[in-house]
Amino acid sequence: MFDIEKDYSLSFLLxxxxxxxxxxxxxNNDNTTTSSIFDLLMFPSQQQHQHQQQRFIxxxxxxxxxxxxxxxxxxxxxxxxxxxxxxxxxxxxxxxDYQEDxxxxxxxxxxxxxxxxxxxxxxRFAFMTKSEVDHLxxxxxxxxxxxxxxxxxxxxxxYYRCTTLSCGVKKRVExxxxxxxxxxxxxxxxxxxxxxxxxxxxxxxxxxxxxxDYSSSLFxxxxxxxxxxxxxxxxxxxxxxxxxxxxDMVSSRMSSDIIEE
DNA sequence: CGTATTTGACCCGCGC
DNA sequence: GCGCGGGTCAAATACG
Numbered sequence: 260m261f262d263i264e265k266d267y268s269l270s271f272l273l274x275x276x277x278x279x280x281x282x283x284x285x286x287n288n289d290n291t292t293t294s295s296i297f298d299l300l301m302f303p304s305q306q307q308h309q310h311q312q313q314r315f316i317x318x319x320x321x322x323x324x325x326x327x328x329x330x331x332x333x334x335x336x337x338x339x340x341x342x343x344x345x346x347x348x349x350x351x352x353x354x355x356d357y358q359e360d361x362x363x364x365x366x367x368x369x370x371x372x373x374x375x376x377x378x379x380x381x382x383r384f385a386f387m388t389k390s391e392v393d394h395l396x397x398x399x400x401x402x403x404x405x406x407x408x409x410x411x412x413x414x415x416x417x418y419y420r421c422t423t424l425s426c427g428v429k430k431r432v433e434x435x436x437x438x439x440x441x442x443x444x445x446x447x448x449x450x451x452x453x454x455x456x457x458x459x460x461x462x463x464x465x466x467x468x469x470x471x472d473y474s475s476s477l478f479x480x481x482x483x484x485x486x487x488x489x490x491x492x493x494x495x496x497x498x499x500x501x502x503x504x505x506x507d508m509v510s511s512r513m514s515s516d517i518i519e520e
Numbered sequence: 521c522g523t524a525t526t527t528g529a530c531c532c533g534c535g536c
Numbered sequence: 537g538c539g540c541g542g543g544t545c546a547a548a549t550a551c552g
Contacts, residue, residue, distance in 0.1 A: 403525060405544055418543070431543095 386444045393417065393432050393442055401430065412436045 394401075394417065401419035409416045414434040421428040428448055435441040 404546090406525090406527075407542065407544095410541065416542090 383448075384446045386446070387435065388442045388444060389440055390442045391440070393434065394419070397444075399423065399426075409433055414439070 394403075400422045402422045403417055403419050405418035406415050407418070412433070414436075416431055416433040419430045419432065421430075428446060430447065431445045433443050433445075435443050
């Protein structure tokens with residue numbers, strides 16, 4: 260059986276995100292014979308801890324060769340049938356916020372050498388969390404850098420970038436269409452030689468120039484990680500390990516960056 | 521006043 | 537080639 264707390268913790272996510280063990284499939288690392296990744300999406304419903312955010316599905320690290328599956332999984336977010344609180348009431352919300360006619364016409368010249376965003380598929384991880392707030396506190400600091408309307412969805416998708424120095428992690432946050440009480444958070448990891456690595460420190464950041472200021476505080480504090488993400492967890496050691504692991508990984512990424520340039 | 525968010529413009533890949 | 541959709545940029549704005 261799945262042990263969601265143990266096997267699909269943030270530490271595991273990050274482990275796979277950062278490529279610690281690339282051969283490990285997330286959904287059978289406990290030697291269960293999982294026939295399909297979609298089995299993941301059928302976690303047994305567990306007792307809800309208060310009415311906290313309930314994370315009930317995690318999705319795995321997928322190698323680049325499997326990114327199509329990842330995309331499929333992300334875009335066709337199934338809902339576990341055991342959830343009693345599923346409501347199909349689709350409220351029509353501010354999709355028309357994006358249809359304002361008054362246009363400020365100011366020209367802006369973008370960098371000609373933008374990185375290709377679709378040519379290269381980074382590992383992605385989708386989390387589904389039952390939550391009323393869109394942007395979940397996962398213990399790290401993120402800067403929102405964009406928001407887009409999602410086709411066939413009344414809910415926008417928000418784009419966040421990790422503000423840690425040399426942390427090449429981005430995430431997208433959107434609300435599930437099937438169940439509007441579920442937030443889908445998709446993490447995306449840049450390679451170590453990330454194109455963002457050099458600029459997070461403030462080089463190419465427009466009017467903002469102090470990204471580096473937050474970098475050190477991110478991992479030093481014990482935050483609400485276990486409360487927010489491990490909804491059924493009552494011990495804190497897991498979250499602590501997660502932080503240590505992440506710290507190691509980020510620092511190893513940083514040192515790699517230094518070595519490479 | 522410094523920092524975070526908003527939001528329209530822009531870029532790019534892809535399908536037709 | 538063109539339009540669409542997704543992702544990103546960055547000036548303007550909000551916020552503490």
